Amino acid sequence: MVDIGARRYWVFDLDGTLTRPVHDFAHIRAELELAPNCDILDSLALLPSPQREHKMALLDRLELFYAEKTQPAADVVGLLDALFQRNDRLGILTRNSQPVALQALEVIGARRYFLKEDVLGRDEARPKPDPHGIELLLERWSAKPEEAVMVGDFRYDLEAGRSCGTATVHVDHGTHQPWPELTDLRVTSLTQLLEIL
Numbered sequence: 001m002v003d004i005g006a007r008r009y010w011v012f013d014l015d016g017t018l019t020r021p022v023h024d025f026a027h028i029r030a031e032l033e034l035a036p037n038c039d040i041l042d043s044l045a046l047l048p049s050p051q052r053e054h055k056m057a058l059l060d061r062l063e064l065f066y067a068e069k070t071q072p073a074a075d076v077v078g079l080l081d082a083l084f085q086r087n088d089r090l091g092i093l094t095r096n097s098q099p100v101a102l103q104a105l106e107v108i109g110a111r112r113y114f115l116k117e118d119v120l121g122r123d124e125a126r127p128k129p130d131p132h133g134i135e136l137l138l139e140r141w142s143a144k145p146e147e148a149v150m151v152g153d154f155r156y157d158l159e160a161g162r163s164c165g166t167a168t169v170h171v172d173h174g175t176h177q178p179w180p181e182l183t184d185l186r187v188t189s190l191t192q193l194l195e196i197l
């Protein structure tokens with residue numbers, strides 16, 4: 001049994017984890033003329049130039065549009081504040097761009113808990129499920145995977161944590177099947193996570 005509350009280094013997914021899951025991926029895929037259910041970043045990466053650059057720029061605009069409308073997950077500030085008061089280190093690993101992530105953090109009132117360089121977007125690290133971003137943060141923090149937690153609402157988050165050896169917390173909204181083989185702790189809200197600290 002992993003003692004999640006004792007860990008001092010926290011990497012969070014952003015969309016659907018610290019924010020409410022309002023990102024309309026179906027709308028984004030339609031605007032980009034991509035197949036339903038495809039992986040957006042992977043699909044765009046396969047396009048030839050200059051179509052790829054054109055659609056990446058459109059994706060940036062769509063994401064900024066959603067960042068402005070983003071809503072905080074319940075108790076997000078309470079949780080981050082509790083960790084911050086303990087002097088834990090906090091980072092973000094998102095498949096969004098860094099400017100969009102910083103904007104979304106601002107909108108939900110959580111910007112002050114994160115150093116800009118600890119907010120890694122798709123241009124700072126290889127996208128999840130690759131653990132690259134977690135590895136970069138742990139290296140910067142001089143932390144070991146056994147001291148760290150990856151918190152997210154999707155399997156990519158949990159897979160990234162698993163592959164580099166951190167504990168994993170699944171914030172489960174009930175929209176997917178749970179992934180017990182990838183999960184050390186499953187919670188249905190950040191409130192529940194706050195309670196175990």
Ligand SMILES: [Mg+2]
Pocket residue numbers: 013014015016017152153154
């Ligand atoms: Mg997410």
